[in-house]
Amino acid sequence: LLEGKIPGLLARLSDLLLCRWTCRNCCQKCFDCSCCQTNEDEVEILGPFPAQTPAWLISSQNEDKDGDSDNAISELPPTLQDVSPDRRRSSSDTSRSTYSLTRRISSLESRRPSSPLIDIKPIEFGIIGAKKEIVQPTILRKTYTPDDYFRKFEPRLYSLDSNSDDMDSLTDEEILSKYQLGMLHFSTQYDLLHNYLIVRVIEAKDLPPPISYDGSRQDMAHSNPYVKICLLPDQKNSKQTGVKRKTQNPVFEERYTFEIPFLEAQRRTLLLTVVDFDKFSRHCVIGKVSMPLSDVDLVKGGHWWKALVPSSQNEVELGELLLSLNYLPSAGRLNVDIIRAKQLLQTDMSQGSDPFVKIQLVHGLKLTKTKKTSCMRGTIDPFYNESFSFKVPQEELENASLVFTVYGHNVKSSNDFIGRIVIGQYSTGAPESNHWRRMLSAHRTAVEQWHSLRSREDCDRVSPASLEVT
Template identity: 75%
Template sequence: MAYTQLEPINEGVLSRLTDLLLCRWSCRSCWQWCWECSCCQSSDEEVEILGPFPAQTPSWLVNDCHDDKDGNNHSIIQRSTGSSIHNNGHSSPGQRRSSTEITRSTLSLARQLSSLDARRPSSPLVDVKPIEFWAMGPRKEVVQPLRKPPPPADDYFRKLEPRLYSSDSCGGDDVDSLTDDEILLRYQLGMLHFSTQFDLINGHLSVRIIEARDLPPPVTCDGARQDMAHSNPYVKMSLLPDHKNSRQTGVKRKTQNPVFEERFTFELPFLEAQRRTLLLSVVDFDKFSRHCVIGKVALPLNEVDLVKGGHWWKALVPSSQNEVELGELLLSLNYLPSAGRLNVDIIRAKQLLQTDMCQGSDPFVKVQLVTGLKLVKTKKTSCMRGTIDPFYNESFSFRVLQEDLNEVSLVFTVYGHNVKSSNDFVGRIVIGQFSTGPPESAHWRRLLESQRTPVEQWHSLRSRAECDRVSPASLEVT
């Protein structure tokens, strides 16, 4: 009986304790309980004190979290409700009302807690970029190369090539950019027909000079027209850049359309041949003056199939060297001071100027000793028949005292033997006191510095007029 009377009192105390613990009070605006009042609900501004929040979580992750929270809240409510029913054993109207109020208050508190949990940061408050899950896949971002910044305005004029704007280049187009028809129309020097092929078995380059067409009328090297109506052409060939193993065809008399049909071979390896340039020069032979170059053709051998071979018609272009070189002479000098003897060895010559149309040349060398301005001694080599590349290997000895050595000059003159008339002059050099140039002076200086030791050197032959102009010793000989 006492328990029954205290039960309403306990329920009133419990309800007030519950209201106190759950912070329930009646709203003064609408006179409703705080969980039922819309004006008392927490807004976003009330939780702004939590500070900056992390970036937005993906939608699929938020849904799963809400589902889990709702399920947990529902289970909590069921557990709290079930426990109250289990403890009481039976439900009365007052108990149902109190349990309903407890359920509502618990549900409202769970919603508030869930909203706060959703806004509460789970990690230190750092504003980070949201995780991009697609970047963790096997696809990689394409790396673009760095772009070079544009050059400053001051470097603009550095790109210009001065040679393109020089006075020499303004005269016309580059010959390499013109076709054979354009070259023929522009210069009108004719065309050359030739062929090349490399023999891998024997290891030599074969060059065949076939013919030439439409050569211009003969002119002198200074550009003046000659009285002759036809040229006397021949072809001189060499391998650039060092003009090794030069060759030349026979002279064709009085024709502007010569047919040569001559074949020449150059002994060199295949790889060496690919690094060479074949230079073919068409020359006009003149017995009474220097030979003049009509035109030339340059063929880089790395641009053609040497093994397969081929024939070409090439238009002739002007040559910067109007006159043909007179040739070269290899000499060896040696002085013996104890015996007072000056020994001279004439070893060989190459690519001498051709003096005979039919048989090439019959060259020989005359060596003359001049002391001061007086001719002392004259000697000469044997005559080599029908060649422009003679081998002599002949030695001569002159008696010269050591005190007179500084006044000595040696004059070397190459002639082409001629039976019907006087010998044809080819070229000359002077070595000694009155040398004809720096190479000759260097050879004589080496002789004086290294006595008793032979000193060899190649010399380029000069014209008679040039030697007479620079060397007084050349005027003392015939």
């Protein structure tokens, strides 16, 4: 018996709370009022709302503002006009609640593009009575100040003074007026019969004078330009012209060939770097020109005047040296192979240099042995393939250092220093130390590695062994 009465008691209690003790239609107590009783025929299911608000709901909104309920009922659909007045009222209340929910959702949809930080709880639809209120969605809005949005921007990315300009979008006249580094005249052509690329460096004009140590421009008498030619990305078989003394409009008229297949040449980029020669200091880069060979007709060939652009490399690197080390514990011999060097700094005004390598063995801080390679004439990419052996007992190996110095041969005066590295106890850097450790862990096996040459000042600052040699 109680199971049958409990649902009825809950329904009466719900109606009692919603009607607030007094019926709106008959002004009687809710216990005795017949119109407050829930009728199964009046139950509605609220489903998904239509994409557009119906016309009768818009009219209901206008009438709701004016307070005229009779005109609002006349605008209802015909299916709602035929029902009793009591049901009209209940349907009208439901329609207004439905419209109110639709209106809020529509306003949220209109604000979505400009207000992305809106969190809407899911709307639960269910079966409700004619007098039950529709639960509106809860909107959780976070407040943000304008500084919160602009704090994520990086002003340096939008600065007009940034160096991220696209060089391809500028003409040669614009580049020349912007940087004022001069222009370079050169030509390219591919020889299909012999399978090599021909690059001809013709001349340059309006080159700026070099910058002195105090930051000012020197006079024209100190400008000694030359051009380095290579194919990116690996810079194999690089070439360079002779140095033209005391001029800002040098005429080179030099021709170079690169043995490379035609399809491979089309994937390369020609890099021409104009450098100012300085015998007593590092050479200064004036500017560069890069041209993808896929953008030109290599077979037909052509001549170009290109404006020089600044280079990220302000100074010319000293070059690289390929070495091989091997230690034989049983014989107590330290074997050194000088294989080759590339991109060495030019030390002669004429084309190329005459480089050789001096190898010196230092025990602790005492020079014990000196040897050197043969001199390669007129090149900055010499091949040596020469071997040297030093007697070093195993117990003294941990205190040994090898000093490798590259010089340019000079007949008239002392040899010109190009670069140096130290490998062993007093290594000049991490690559040199790594090479020495690899040799110690691989007995009787030759270990090869490329090393970038360093200046004399850099070596003297970090390696005591460099101070003990000349």
